[in-house]
Amino acid sequence: MHSKTHEAILVVDFGSQYSHLIARRIREQNVYSKIVSHKITPEDVKQQNPKGIILSGGPASVYASGAPRCNEKLLYMDIPVLGICYGFQLGSQILGAEINSSENREYGNTRCTVKDHSTLFSSLDDSIDVWMSHGDQAMELPDDFQSLAYSDNCPYAAARHKERDFYGVQFHPEVTHTPSGKQILNNFLFKICGCSGDWEMSSYIKSAVEKVQKQVGKEKVICGLSGGVDSAVAAALIYNAIGSNLSCVFVDNGLLRMNESESVIKTFKENFKVDLHFVNARERFLEKLSGVTDPEQKRKIIGHEFIDVFKDEANKIADIKYLAQGTLYPDIIESVSAHGGPTVTIKSHHNVGALPSELGFELVEPLKELFKDEVRKMGSELGLPDDIIWRHPFPGPGLAIRIIGDITEDRLQTLRFADEIMIQEIKSAGLYGKIAQAFAVFLPVSTVGVMGDERSYENVIALRAVESTDFMTADWVKIPYEVLARISSRIINEVRGVNRVVYDISSKPPSTIEWE
Template identity: 50%
Template sequence: MKREMIIVLDFGGQYNQLIARRVRECNVYCEVHPYTLSLDKIKEMNPKGIIFTGGPNSVYKDESPRCAKEIFDMGIPILGICYGAQLIAYMMDGKVSTAPVSEYGKVEVDVEADSKLFENVSSKTVCWMSHTDYIEKAPEGFSITAHTPACPVAAMECEEKGLYAVQLHPEVMHTQEGAKMLSNFVYNVCKCSGDWKMDSFVEASIESIREKVGDGKVLCALSGGVDSSVAAVMLSKAVGKQLTCVFVDHGLLRKDEGDEVEAVFGPDGPYDLNFIRVNAQNRFYDKLAGIEDPERKRKVIGEEFIRVFEEEAKKIGKVDFFVQGTIYPDVIESGLGTSAVIKSHHNVGGLPEHVDFKEIIEPLRLLFKDEVRKAGLELGIPEYLVYRQPFPGPGLGVRIVGAITPEKVWIVQEADAIYREEIRKAGVDKELGQYFAALTNMRSVGCMGDERTYDYAIALRAVLTSDFMTAESAELPWEVLGAATRRIVNEVKGVNRVLYDCTGKPPATIEFE
């Protein structure tokens, strides 16, 4: 698909993918690539602009990541953020040093000069800083456009060469006018027109899939969640009867979810997806027996998924392509470029080395969750399916801390069903990004019916988020938490304590494992 593009070069910072997220909010397509991306490849991609991300290194150390200096002579506008700003300064013969005073958190920044980057930005604006090094001296030909008391070069630019640098982080929500700064870069500096629209993405994706698949057979991993459902319907529109959707009930689904998925996507549902249900509960329980390490659990679940699909593929004849609903946050958290692996997703870092298919198709791989939902609506999927609660591929395997047993699965299924019911009854479900119950590995003493108990503690979680890259803990009404707690300890055998998780992301992840 031909479209204007901004490239984000990843130098290993924690907010890298948020940059792409914010650029796309400006209706400009954006991809993230490692800083090692070659100049020839960049020329081939023909971006309208390039953004250098932050990173944990000091630019003046020999081992620190750097790009080729010739990138500055390509005539493509560049915006450096944090480490990226220091890199521009260092490579253009400015001076970068350890700052006398580090800056972390919200800082008031003084915008000093007229700049395309700061058009309509307040002269004093609150921004998010996170750095121990700073630009001590701007390179020759650069003008300083912003400062703070501790950071003399909070922003600088060389308009003639199209080089812009900011020590602050415009991509995070804490920077009050950060969205405006990024919009100014893509529109004022890069002269983008804003042609990234979901309807054109869906149309182009269907055409691309149809061309790639040809007359081949396609097998789709359908979990019933938002991502795999959108991927399945997109493939159905692209290749029709060449698609077979396999739904694996691994015994780690929410209460009654297997039957609900079959009701929607099975032969009696509104979609013609060649639906096959595989009941593999005991098979997964056997493979997971005694495994406590979260990463190991994810990888075991991922590998067993693939093995089941391979077996089903053999039953229906030669299958050329395997489809799954991988989305961008899955890829990000499983490690991209120099970024850290946060957790392996069963459909990314958890895949086994050998997969018995010609090729894997991931039509949503570059989309964030809200973009997936927009794509779903474009495909005509009903809102109640598009906006259903997200559910991780490994299912309750990452909501049960420690070893998995059928008893623990039953406990968390029942507790989760009660909690979700109370959330819906209170009418607060629409406000929440995600909410669920998890089973901790903690057991504690209690007293029920005048008898001593030594049972498990359930943790309830509810978060506010739009992109699932960051999240805040929701302040649920006490009546809701109280009602859910009373019901769980009374109705779910094996639980005598209920906790509420007040942690945001970061430092926590949304799931428990």
């Protein structure tokens, strides 16, 4: 639908873990992008009528047996093509170049000299910093290629074909480590492909509402709310499409943040008048989790129990045919080997309770073409309050995986209070919007302390705050010492049973964002 109503750029995936970054960078410039398999046929491309094609990077060598290849006709379709890293090598090889392993590999920041500013490098300086990650490259290109930029180790850091609209860069313009990458992509989109930038959230909302209406008609839809932005925006959009035919189920599993239930119930009852079913299942979940310490076992128990609770509640609502989920585009990309391509599966697709098809509903997933930042834009336009839209991500298993070891009501209460204090203080310092995710973790160790001239032997709370654009990589946030001091002082003074606070300064990788 969207490829017919909006200008589109197709991102052909060759197994890069960063294909979704390319797609996001394009959409940030108000141009619709879609990730497709490297097996896409020229006929499919014609049907989608893109303004341009981008060939992604990938882990393989183009000369290796079994390396992923696209249909060579894509380079001869009179559609501008930009090859990135592996995509540049493959496109060049198809057009007559020889690609070899280079003597000096390039990984990390590299300085490039720009030779031609007429197209891809328009408005850029003569020397730019780029992010390289390659062991192969073209040492020589045929006469019908023109070099656009070079580095000390790479004579063709960028090039173009003189007769065909093929451009290539050996570096990665999609990553933040290439500061001029946004301008390079802008030049490709607007100067080379002739895009006008018609991808706007307001027009997407209108078409998404129409699509939901067409899919469900006058049938009823049920949606599981988690307290997070994805399910909230999905519910708000569907409510705009079908009104009272939407029923929402919010399950309090006892593993939520401070005042989470009250906030969600208030938001949806006041803003959308939606048919909201609240289920207090705290005792049910905590009983199942009693004595369980393995994080994967925790996840499985919570997932299965949520399904059972949701099923019980859904059976109380008559004539439900559709189940709505807040599936996002990255969920789909990471859940399967990208569109039949060679990308390694990163994680199993997980939404609200990972509701399975056995429930007997047909799925409605109105956000499955969107990235997180686009979902937040949609939520704002739909009238959701900022405390829902900009709330930091929260894991499906909730506080269960932020308590290391056994889960008890006392530990949950301790963690909730500590976490709330941390959030209050970073908000007070004006840092909340600058941090991608911040939270507290309960550690199952006790340490010696002195409180009121007496020896104490109490619990430890760890603080975690990261900055990230895509949550695939993350750096720990350098929270000012005075803010950390206030957080620590308040937790130790106000939260019973805690006498020590530590700060996690590890990045992802090698660590993960969550502790379990």
